[in-house]
Amino acid sequence: MSEVACIGTSRALMITLLAAVLLSVAAPGAEAARAFLVFGDSLVDSGNNNYLATTARADNPPNGIDYPTHRATGRFSNGLNLPDIISEKLGAEATLPYLSPQLTGQKLLVGANFASAGIGILNDTGIQFLNIIRIFRQLQLFQQYQQRLGALIGPAAAKQRVNQALTLIVLGGNDWVNNYFLTPVSARSRQFTIPQYSQYLVSEYKKILRRLYDLGARRVLVTGTGPLGCVPAELAMRGSRNGECAPRLQEAARIFNPELAQMLKQLNSEIGSEVFISANAFKMNMDFISDPGRYGFKTSKIACCGLGPYNGLGTCNVAANLCRDRKVYVFWDPFHPTERANRIIVDQIFKGTTEYMNPMNLSTIMAMDSRT
Numbered sequence: 001m002s003e004v005a006c007i008g009t010s011r012a013l014m015i016t017l018l019a020a021v022l023l024s025v026a027a028p029g030a031e032a033a034r035a036f037l038v039f040g041d042s043l044v045d046s047g048n049n050n051y052l053a054t055t056a057r058a059d060n061p062p063n064g065i066d067y068p069t070h071r072a073t074g075r076f077s078n079g080l081n082l083p084d085i086i087s088e089k090l091g092a093e094a095t096l097p098y099l100s101p102q103l104t105g106q107k108l109l110v111g112a113n114f115a116s117a118g119i120g121i122l123n124d125t126g127i128q129f130l131n132i133i134r135i136f137r138q139l140q141l142f143q144q145y146q147q148r149l150g151a152l153i154g155p156a157a158a159k160q161r162v163n164q165a166l167t168l169i170v171l172g173g174n175d176w177v178n179n180y181f182l183t184p185v186s187a188r189s190r191q192f193t194i195p196q197y198s199q200y201l202v203s204e205y206k207k208i209l210r211r212l213y214d215l216g217a218r219r220v221l222v223t224g225t226g227p228l229g230c231v232p233a234e235l236a237m238r239g240s241r242n243g244e245c246a247p248r249l250q251e252a253a254r255i256f257n258p259e260l261a262q263m264l265k266q267l268n269s270e271i272g273s274e275v276f277i278s279a280n281a282f283k284m285n286m287d288f289i290s291d292p293g294r295y296g297f298k299t300s301k302i303a304c305c306g307l308g309p310y311n312g313l314g315t316c317n318v319a320a321n322l323c324r325d326r327k328v329y330v331f332w333d334p335f336h337p338t339e340r341a342n343r344i345i346v347d348q349i350f351k352g353t354t355e356y357m358n359p360m361n362l363s364t365i366m367a368m369d370s371r372t
């Protein structure tokens with residue numbers, strides 16, 4: 001009798017031990033890091049557009065030439081993009097594109113990337129790219145994601161995982177370069193002055209962020225636009241002579257970004273919590289555009305991969321010029337930074353002062369959130 005009890009006890013103990021071992025094995029991978037959710041445009045698209053009938057894509061070489069697999073993945077970069085580097089710093093694997101067939105089972109715990117190259121705040125931005133995932137659709141897919149996550153770990157745990165996730169949203173650049181300034185006289189530029197359009201964008205963006213909050217996001221990094229007039233594409237198209245940035249696009253970025261930051265403050269005070277964190281992408285990029293040498297870059301004017309003046313025309317493909325040393329270029333293609341420039345931006349996201357990250361940087365957020 002006592003022997004049976006003894007065996008029973010040791011078996012129970014074994015099962016407990018086994019469970020503990022299994023849990024500790026499972027923990028570092030999926031469970032250890034918080035989930036990471038990504039929304040926005042080509043600056044953060046990790047390959048959703050590969051699955052769509054659109055011209056806004058980067059699934060051809062030499063994109064990805066410095067990616068671990070040395071293959072094009074749909075990222076608009078020679079290597080890693082912003083979300084990849086943030087994931088790396090969170091100690092997590094990269095979030096998969098939401099449309100990837102690999103995003104199933106335990107992978108859902110890591111998070112998801114809903115971004116789609118070409119989209120903007122407005123529904124009419126990027127219409128020339130045909131079939132892309134506009135922001136309202138990205139938010140719908142986010143709801144679908146939560147249902148799938150709920151089916152995996154239960155609705156309450158799914159909700160908690162989403163509430164505790166880190167979210168990144170990058171929008172606005174295309175509303176200017178691929179809408180307002182797309183043609184010499186666009187429909188939007190006939191309708192609005194730059195300040196009026198900026199106000200309209202910010203008011204529409206506010207609705208999007210409200211919705212993101214209503215869907216459960218509680219820590220959201222929001223980047224404004226970079227210095228739109230300084231990208232090689234605009235230097236080339238607007239006939240810059242000595243690499244000077246296009247003034248009207250710079251004016252737009254200088255008006256839009258502070259208004260966006262102000263709106264985030266307002267939204268946080270309405271919600272009563274510091275949900276939205278403003279990342280000053282304009283300043284982060286301007287630092288190495290105005291003084292590339294200080295960051296070890298040889299040029300911030302010429303793209304590594306492209307054609308024509310400043311390699312700013314067309315898209316990056318096998319027929320384009322390709323630089324040898326990607327590390328000394330700020331821009332990979334006519335619009336998007338190199339992996340090295342992205343790394344400097346992510347360093348600022350983690351450690352930047354309030355001029356760069358407001359009200360606080362990501363290391364402070366991580367420290368705060370791990371205490372609760």
Ligand SMILES: *[C@@H]1O[C@H](CO)[C@@H](O)[C@H](O)[C@H]1NC(C)=O
Nearest residue numbers: 121122123124134136137204
């Ligand atoms: C954009 O489209 C969505 C539906 O897809 C709609 O709910 C939203 O109101 C539209 N935004 C504007 C500014 O028209």
Ligand SMILES: *[C@@H]1O[C@H](CO)[C@@H](O)[C@H](O)[C@H]1NC(C)=O
Nearest residue numbers: 351352353354360361363364
């Ligand atoms: C940002 O992060 C660093 C630590 O990485 C910290 O010392 C600094 O105070 C933070 N700055 C702000 C403004 O939060």
